Amino acid sequence: MLGQTVQSLSPDLSGEPWCAWLPTEYVRAATAAFEKNYGARKPIVNVESDYFGHGLVKPYTVDDVRVEGWWFLLGGGAGTINLNGEYHRGQERGGPDTRDRILPQRKVLKNFVEGFDLTSMMRFDGVTGVPTGAHASALAAPGRQYAVYLFHASDDGKWGAHFVATPGRYRDTLTLKAVAAGTYRLEWVDPVTGVVRASDTVRWRGGDLALTTPAHSVDVALRMRALP
Secondary structure, eight states: OOBOOOSSSSOOOTTSTTOOBEEEEHHHHHHHHHHHHGGGOSOEEEEEOOEETSOSSSOBOHHHHHHHHHHHHTTTOSEEOOEETTOBTTBTTOOHHIIIIIHHHHHHHHHHHHTSOGGGOEEOOOEEOOOTTEEEEEEEETTTEEEEEEEEEEEOSSSOOSEEEOOOOBOOEEEEEEEOSEEEEEEEEOTTTOOEEEEEEEEEOSEEEEEEOOOBSSEEEEEEEEOO
8 A cells, every 4th residue: 555755855756546545644744634634535544653762852751742643543543553662672662661551542542442333534624612732623514423633732942743741730621623513421531541431421402512631631532422
């Protein structure tokens, strides 16, 4: 299966019939790929991140790895791969951070995403009111199911290679635009553990739906489904 890297230094051949998928690299290029290539309706895969344990500008941490993965997949990406300095000759199974933190957190992300009917979902740009210093990405089948990820991070300040997570004590508000009338089940999920931090059932009259997250230190995810 042939693909062509997009939004880096190579030419954009995403429209060519032989080009079946679209690799991209690093956060800045991946952002541009979503903006410019999503309409090609081909899988976009983040095939290279910054290097865990190192970094082009700043250290690429466990929090940064988690944030980038959630942001990319809930932004409409089809897959994500991380470079990782804990894998090397003599340590083929990775180091303790990878085994005990990165991989379990990846499993939380995998389980969250696979809990939706992805065949009916697309990128959703109707998340507004996100606080300064925070970012959000979302997928939705409007009126049926919504997957939203909100996180606090900054740019690395030079290359745009990765988000730099900014831990703190947060409780944020955001708005989902033009939510159809209906009854919805909301679950706020901790991306580190997969634990549901808060849940609610909302009977909505239709229109813009304002929400408040539970307290979190870096990030939180929302799973919202319409009830029969």
